[in-house]
Amino acid sequence: MVRELERERLKSTTFPETAPAANPVFFRTYSRRKEAGVRETWEQVCDRTLSGLIELGQLLPEEAEILSRMQRNLKALPSGRWLWVGGTDWLLQQKNFSGAYNCTSTNAVDWSAFGLMMDLAMMGCGTGAVLEPKYINQLPPIRNRLIVKVQGEIGSTRTEQRREETEVKIEGNLVTIYVGDSRQGWVQSYQRLLELSTNERFTQEVQVIVDISDVRKAGEPLNGFGGVANPVKLPGLYERCALILNKAVGRQLNSVECCLLIDEAAVTIVAGNIRRSAGIRQGSGDDRLFADAKSNLWQQDENGNWRIDPERDALRMANHSRVFHYKPTLEECIDAVRKQYYSGEGAIQWAGEAVARANCDLLKSHEQKVDFLKAYAQGKAEAWLQQRYPIDVNELEHRLARFGLNPCGEIIGSNFHCxxxxxxxxxxxxxxxxxxxxxxxxxxxxxxxxxxxxxxxxxxxxxxxxxxxxxxxxxxxxxxxxxxxxxxxxxxxxxxxxxxxxxxxxxxxxxxxxTIQYEDGLNIDPEYAYTLGIAVGDGTTDRNNNPKVRLYEKKSALPVAGSKSSERIYSYLPTFIDVTDLGFSGEFLKSLKTNPESLNVIASWSRPAILNFIAGLADTDGSNTKSNGIRIYISDYERAYRVQLLLTKCGIRSSLNLCAYKGAITNYGIRSQDLYYLQITDCGIIPCHRLNVSKGTKAKYKGKWQVVxxxxxxxxxxxxxxxxxxxxHKGVFGNTLTGNCNLAEVHLNQIAPLNYKEQEEAFTAGALSVASLLHHKFLEPRYQYSRELDPIVGVSFTGLFDFFVHAFGVDWLRWWAEGRPETTQGLAFKGQEQKYLSFWKDTVHGVVWDYCDRHGLKRPNRCTTVQPSGTKSLLTGASPGWHPPKAQRFLRRITFGKNDPVALACIDYGYNVIPSQSDKDEQGNLLNDPFDPRVSEWLVEIPVSVLWADLPGADEIDISQFSALAQTDFYMQVQKFYVTHNTSATIELRENEVEALGTRIYEAIRDDEGYMSAALLARFDDLQTFPRLPFEPISKEQYEQFMKQVEMRRKTDDFHGVLSNYDFGELMESGPAGCDSDKCMMPEQNNERG
The missing domain is CATH 2.170.16.10 (Hedgehog/Intein (Hint) domain)
Incomplete structure (x- = not known):
């Protein structure tokens, strides 16, 4: 089927002229480098992503045709993650994850949670932190004042001598942290600093030296993740964290201090151009400190220059939401709206609605849902479910935990097979x-x-x-x-x-x-690998901490690399030789002999290198068996287990057996650790020199089957x-193959309102793309009953507002300008909106459920959502998600790393470039020159005009005057008649609308209308609070002037061609960010009007 589609190539689709940001966004975010270093075209991305998806989903020819036609013609697209990694040449698999999987939530209960969130952010994953008192009160009190000094220069250590892992040395009250040159190294250095503040071993303030010499300098390639390093803010991270911690000495951290510590790491990452960090911080609804965290964050001086409070600068990295497990009062709702108006933060999240939606398979009528919500608000939801359904305790817990939201807020759910x-x-x-x-x-x-x-x-x-x-x-x-x-x-x-x-x-x-087939990995010299294995078995360190190996009798003939001494003969010892200058450090050797986790690095080597390492270990600490196999003796279960996994990675099964207990008496004294041996029957490919492996055979007993x-x-x-x-839907966890625990988007602005067949096909394509990701044939239907198996898919749309303008004309815009009143005309418009929304929802659920039934999959109980779609919308020029555009015409600013090849191509294409919001001088003032050496990120400014901007009468409508209540009314239409998860929403308001909007939210929650959560922002023209907005409304005259300037600066009409001229440098960013909501790019605003 795939080859037929390739032979019968559909008509090539270029990006619409009405989507001027499409080329920069596509080549920055979704186009991969091919072997020759040139980026994929849109057709090539379609070839890649469709081929694997069709195979994965076992799609019928007619299904594959619809999917291909809709994607190539930009009418229905898979998720952004899928566009980036789906169907790669070396796997031909689809690697798409839902927005919930691009984002995670972590309870801040210990320091490892903070390290985890930095790790997540470095990989482009959105980070959610739950900071309710029941979690942060588990953190230990801060007891030690930290005096931090950073030493060394980034990049000063030679590449081959750099530490990858962070090392910490403690001498009394002096601590030295050597920052490792890796993602884990950065994370470890950050987490270790936090841990020092509560370590009970110190007797007075702790002097902390942070050595950054091993960190690679800006511009060096990042192997694995891709892109290049740019650690410009890393040196300041440690002093900034110490400042926060020192203010809390003698007590526990509060929620805002926790936010700051998490967000300081996010600032460091963004400054490094690794990825844009997306974050949400969830605090208790009654935590006033948390609610006021961002008040008056941005300020303007008398000259109009923007300045941010430097001590709270990091808070701009994440959105703040307040979780309510009860229905908030009218006063609480109005207060929350007012707070959001001034600071952009503090959205109410009504958890009850989320739980109810995630249990819609049980709450099958509106009356049942209302009754359940009443019980939830009273804290009686568990009893309500128990009285009505025969649910076991674990399933009940799972169902009541399904209120988690990802940072963009469109996916609800909980957790499964873990x-x-x-x-x-x-x-x-x-x-x-x-x-x-x-x-x-x-x-x-x-x-x-x-x-x-x-x-x-x-x-x-x-x-x-x-x-x-x-x-x-x-x-x-x-x-x-x-x-x-x-x-x-x-x-x-x-x-x-x-x-x-x-x-x-x-x-x-x-x-x-x-049987794992593995032929990749680091090309480590086999002699080095074998020698290291020998040293782990029989090696030690001398007085100067240099490694050496002593080989007795026949072992002296082993091919060990290094300087060999002459034979040494003593009457009280067997003949031996010493081998020194082994090529690795004594610290590394000691770590491998004592620290199980140090063995993990061996797994990154090539298969021949791993096998040579194991051979060295076997030749020193191994023996032959009567069954023609070999045994390797290793102290400590965790060390032995990792060697077993190394063998498994090389396709060799083995069994792990206890040989002697800790405390047993030996010739050398009392055994300090348990002793294990690995039994390896299929040993023929292990290149041993002392042991005989020539008679190795396939395992017949323990190594053949993994018996439960x-x-x-x-x-x-x-x-x-x-x-x-x-x-x-399987993976090797540990040494065992087991089971394990999806988003598409329709571009409505590309579809005619009266073409119902194409609408059905577009939503069918979206449904097929997400349903394919659920593919797994269940052999035991009785296990499908469990509500723990809660598959999550989400079909979204974008360009809804554009679609309805084309469907209903300028009269619909005028009705919006009037506030969407329930007049005769207004009710008719609402009826048509509901008809379209319900038709699309029914199409999605019908296709997903039919597909699941045909393939033996468990049906998801909710399949529709609306994403923020701030990035993919730009491929077709759609208004994002359900939202109205900011104006008929606006400047769209898109973030790039400084000197990113795509940004340089944008300059040649005629677009203007300015520094980003994150680039400031020492006083916190925004920089203005994009080529200032202090600048690390660029904003590319692109003039945009919406599809219907030139409709007669459209210019008479001021979109910026659409009321907050009108936006909420439209949002609730989508929430009620299309969405079964949640709608990602950002509602814009003015000061005089605060009470009315607060009252409307209160009523929607009180009356169980389906409201769950929405972000609120002050209108730009009402509170002039945001510098360098992602969107800046402009007039028709300004738009025409900007376009003239673009044409004057433009050096070429071939964007792909000019990009190729820059494309032999390294990417600053790779793949889509963890969140593409416009709000995630907004700085926080001033709390008081000047």
Whole structure:
């Protein structure tokens, strides 16, 4: 089917002339570099993303044709993440994740949560932080004052000598932090500094030296993630954090101080041009300090220059929302609207509506929903559900937890089939604890091939169960984690959840086998790898901390790299030689011998290098067995387990066995650690020199099948993690292949209002693209009953306002200008709006559910949403999401890293460039010269005119005067008649509308109309608070003048061609950001009018 589509290429689609920002956005955000270094065209992106999606979804020819035609003609597009990574050549898989998966939520209960959020942000994942008292009160009090000094120069250490991991040395009250040259290195240095503030070992103020010499300098490539480094704000991060912490000595941090610490890391990341950070901070509805955090953040001096409060500068990196688990009062609603008017922050989130929508499969009538919401507001939701439905405790907990919102606010849900944060993932680039790579794009083995996923945190305070296997490994999982098992009599592997594993068969069961095919990795010299393995087995360090290896008798002939001494003979020792100058540090050797996590780096090596390392370990600490295999003896389970995973990555099964307990008496004294051995029968490809591996054979016993031995509940409650593998819905967690835990968008501005067939096809295409990501054939239908299996998909649209202008004409705009009153004409307009919205919703649900039924998938209970769509809308010039445009004509400012090739191409194409909002001088004043050396980001200014700007009479309508109540009325139309998740909404208002809008929100929540959450912003022309807006309204005359200037500056009409001239440099950014809501790019505004 895919090849037929390639042969029968549909007519090539260029971006519409009415979408002048399309080329810059497309080539910045969605076009990948090909092998020759040239970026993909739109047709090539369609080829890439469609081919894998069609195969993944097993689409029928007619389904594939609709999907292809709608995407190529810009009428229905997959998610932005899909456009970026879907169907890559080296995998031909689709790697799309929903907006909820691009964003995560973390309870701020310990310092590791802060490190996790920095890690997430560095990978472009939106970060949600829950800062309600029940969480932040678990943080320890600040006890130590930190005096921070930064030493060294970035980039001064030679590349081959740089530390990748952060190292910390403590001498009394003096601490030195050597910042590692990696993402983890940055994160570790930040988290270690925070931990110093509460460490009880110190007796007085702590002198902290932060050495940044190992950090690569600006412009050096970032291997793996892509782009280049730019650590311009990193040196200041540590002093800024210390300033915040020192103010809290003797007490616990408050919610605002927690915000600042999280956001200081985000400032550092944005300044580094790694990605734009998207964030939301959720505080308690009654936390006044949190509610006032951003008051009067931006100020203007007498000359009109903008200045930000430097001590609170970082707060602009995230939106603040107040969560209400009860229905807020009228006063609370008006107060919240007033607060948002002045600061842009403090939106009310009504949790009850979210939970009700996420349980719509139970609340099947409006009356049931209203009754449930009444119980929820009274704190009786759990009892309400228990009285009506036979739900077990875990499912009940899951259902009541489905009020989480991603930073853009359009997806609601909770968490599903998950594992402990300590679970090790074998990835294509290495081996990691899943909790340490949340938000990172990594490739895991799905049982058939490498597949790209993004791990995410899925829950807190969860019960976990330890599943032990006969090969000596185990995995800690939730009750509903999915395994694929059979006994010796079965012919197929059945899907079984943790809770049912031990009841599946009267016979022994084993998990589905797999063999990883791995040929990538770092090209490490085999001799170096073998020598390191020898040293880990028989090595030590001398008085100067240099590594050395002592080889006795026959081992002296082993091919070890380094300087070998002559044979040494002593009467009381066997003959030996010493080998020095081994090529690695003593610290590295000691770490590998004592710290299990240090072995993770070996997993990033090539397969031959890993096998040579294991061979060195076997030749020193191994033996042959009677069964023609080998054994490797290793102290400490965690070290032995990681070597087992190294073997698994190389396609070799092994079993892990306890040999001797800690405390056992030996010839050398009492054993300080448990001793294990790895039994490897299939050892023929391990390049040992001392052990005989020539007779290795396929495993027949423990190494052949991974037998399930036991399931036991773990004490306490735990955080949980997972990922969504879209092709097989499987992945290797630890040493076991198990199951694991989607957004499309219709561009309505590209579709004629009377062409119902094309509307149906567009929403059908959107539904097929998200439904395909749910693909997995369930072998046991009885396990589909569980509401823990809560698949999330979302089909969104953009350009709704444009669509309705074309459908109803200028009269509809005039009705808007009047406030959308319920006149005869107004009711007719509303009836038509509802008809369209309901038709599209029914189309989406019908297609998704029909697809799921045909493919044996569990139906999602909610499938429609509206994203902010601030980026993808630019590909067609659509008004974003459901929103009206800012004006008929406006300047659109788009963020790039300074000297980004796409930005340079924009200059040649005639567009103007200015510094971004984040570029300020020492006094906090915005910089004006884009080529100032202090500037790190550019804003490209693009004049835009909406599709219908020149309709007769359209210019008579002032869109900026549309009332907040009219916007809310339209938003609620979408929320009621199309959306089943939530609608991402930003409502603009003036000061005289505060009470009316607050009252309307109060009424909508009170009367159970479906209101959940919306962001509010002061109108630009009412409160002149935002410098360098993403949108700036301009008149028709200004637009024409700007366009003349663009034409005068333009050097070429071939954007792709001029981009190619710059495209042999490195990208500053790669892929779509974690959030593309316009509000995420807004600075916070002044609280008081000048």
């Amino acid at each position: 594992v402990s944060g300590e679970t090790l993932l074998i990835t294509r680039d290495g081996m990691h604890k899943i909790k340490e790579i949340v938000g990172s794009e990594v490739e895991i083995w799905n049982g058939q091939k490498w597949s790209q996923v993004i791990p995410l945190k899925t829950g807190s305070d969860r019960k976990l169960y330890r599943v032990r296997f006969g090969d000596g490994s185990y995995i800690d999982v939730t009750e509903y984690h999915r395994f694929f098992v059979k006994d010796r009599f079965d012919k197929v592997y059945q899907e079984v959840q943790t809770k049912d594993l031990m009841d599946t068969s009267p016979y022994t069961i084993h998990t589905e086998p797999f 031995k036991s399931v036991e509940e773990l004490p306490g409650l735990h955080n949980t993690y997972c990922f969504n593998e879209p092709e097989c």
